[in-house]
Amino acid sequence: MESHRAELSTLRAQLDDLVERVTDVATRFEDSTDSAVADDLFATERSLLAARRMLERAATRLTD
DSSP: OHHHHHHHHHHHHHHHHHHHHHHHHHHHHHTSTTHHHHHHHHHHHHHHHHHHHHHHHHHHHOOO
16 A cells, blocks of 8 residues: 555656646746646646545555
């Protein structure tokens, strides 16, 4: 089970990195003429955060 937890932890870390990167790009577009791009990227951010929460839930359901 420990290897499964480690793998889920790695995936969560990768999602954290993606969230940060997507948010950075979205912020750059926020006040531009391409603000619709920011809207899509912020929606992507929300989806990634939801995916991270689901991974965390799955990790807590793993039994020893």
